[in-house]
Amino acid sequence: MTTLTRTRAKARVAQDRYRRLRRRAIGVRARLAALEEELQESRQLNRRITELVDVVAELLVLVDDRDEERVREVLAQYRASI
Template structure:
């Protein structure tokens, strides 16, 4: 029973790690989407704004 409990705890930690990675991937995908149009329009101010916001959210 102790082994089962330890395994469940281990799996819960792995699930949490996957959730965090999925959230990070979603955030990165949002940044890429936000950058596509400004880059196509060569909107340097918007590109800088998006990148600054993303960098700020990293910390």
């Protein structure tokens, strides 16, 4: 089989896959529902990141002030919340 023949065969396979995918009826409502679900997941992750940033910022201030007891308190509160 020549390179040209193999390339044409691969192109036919790719075209066939593309046509089959295009025939699938993915409605606007299904796509919208999927996007809304992903958006909600993104919001939850962003909220979690924000909480972590707050804890780290608070710990950095406490460590800088050398308040070891308060550092332990904050860490304990954080561990209890997760």
